[in-house]
Amino acid sequence: VQLAESGGGSVQAGDSLVLTCAASGITFSRYCVSWFRQGPGKEREAVSILGSDGLTKYANSVKGRATTHLNIAQKSVYLQLTDLKPEDTAMYYCAALSCTYCSGDYCSRPAPDYNIWGQGTQVTVSS
Numbered sequence: 676v677q678l679a680e681s682g683g684g685s686v687q688a689g690d691s692l693v694l695t696c697a698a699s700g701i702t703f704s705r706y707c708v709s710w711f712r713q714g715p716g717k718e719r720e721a722v723s724i725l726g727s728d729g730l731t732k733y734a735n736s737v738k739g740r741a742t743t744h745l746n747i748a749q750k751s752v753y754l755q756l757t758d759l760k761p762e763d764t765a766m767y768y769c770a771a772l773s774c775t776y777c778s779g780d781y782c783s784r785p786a787p788d789y790n791i792w793g794q795g796t797q798v799t800v801s802s
């Protein structure tokens with residue numbers, strides 16, 4: 676399984692972005708695929724958790740501004756962020772974790788539990 680993120684960039688506060696996680700060698704029903712981010716001097720945190728039961732969870736900091744979409748045919752998971760804020764500045768990572776029953780609750784595990792990571796895509800938001 677390999678993951679590759681794209682879509683980051685430098686934007687102004689209030690702008691929107693769509694990040695793409697392209698996955699190869701994956702059966703989505705057998706993996707949690709989630710988005711994490713790590714800002715300067717901060718710990719890696721979950722942004723959105725996607726379970727194969729369709730349950731999606733979002734961090735409180737992005738709730739109402741983030742939408743996750745899975746396209747199985749394109750083997751991609753998209754993260755749309757709107758009304759971006761300077762505090763959204765971070766490296767955004769896509770990560771996967773194999774599972775038997777990939778409920779949203781099961782997938783809500785901390786970053787160290789995820790064993791497959793992409794290289795990340797940088798998002799920089801200026802005020």
